[in-house]
Amino acid sequence: MKPLLLYIHDYKIILTIVSLIVIILILNTNDKSKINIMEIIRKHFSTLKVFNTEKIDKNDINIFFILPIFIAIILALYMILDDTRIGIIVTAFTIFIGLLFNILAILLAFDGERNKQIDKVFIKEVLYNVSFSIILAILVIVASIFMFIKFNFITHGLLKFILLYLIIVFILSLFMILKRLFNLLAEKIDNV
DSSP states (O other): OOOHHHHSTTHHHHHHHHHHHHHHHHHHHSOOTTTOOHHHHHHHHHTSBOTTSSSBOHHHHIIIIIHHHHHHHHHHHHOOOOHHHHHHHHHHHHHHHHHHHHHHHHHHTOOTTTOTTSOHHHHHHHHHHHHHHHHHHHHHHHHHHHHTSOOOHHHHHHHHHHHHHHHHHHHHHHHHHHHHHHHHHHHHHHTO
């Protein structure tokens, strides 16, 4: 007797639907607090405020989130992302994740007793930015994996745009982290 799935014309669709239903059921009925990243994202956005105020800095929003939309559109129109390039992206961002976790370790090395001049709020903001960048790197890897699926032209183009957008936001966030770490380490050196 042949398995039931061989009698079904397109078993991939049925397995996909069943898998999605199970995923939705599990996500709706279980506690997701251990994988909820919204707090990290909120904390990152809290660092994009005008200094000494609670007002969101429109300049930061424009640079870090609006500008990448238009850069990603241009790149998506003219850039070819074949399997080799996607593999390179996955490899690079896997390495970035490891480096960013090392930056978190460096932040833990700041001794509060010896470095009272270093603003604890500033260290926390760098922590939020690094954590957000790790999330971006993970999303880039996930989007890259989805690029291997053969979608229709529109879906593939949209996924390509999302991947490029995430990469650009990541790069800009990396520049911000670099600048903040530079300032933090320069201040530490000045206080030695």
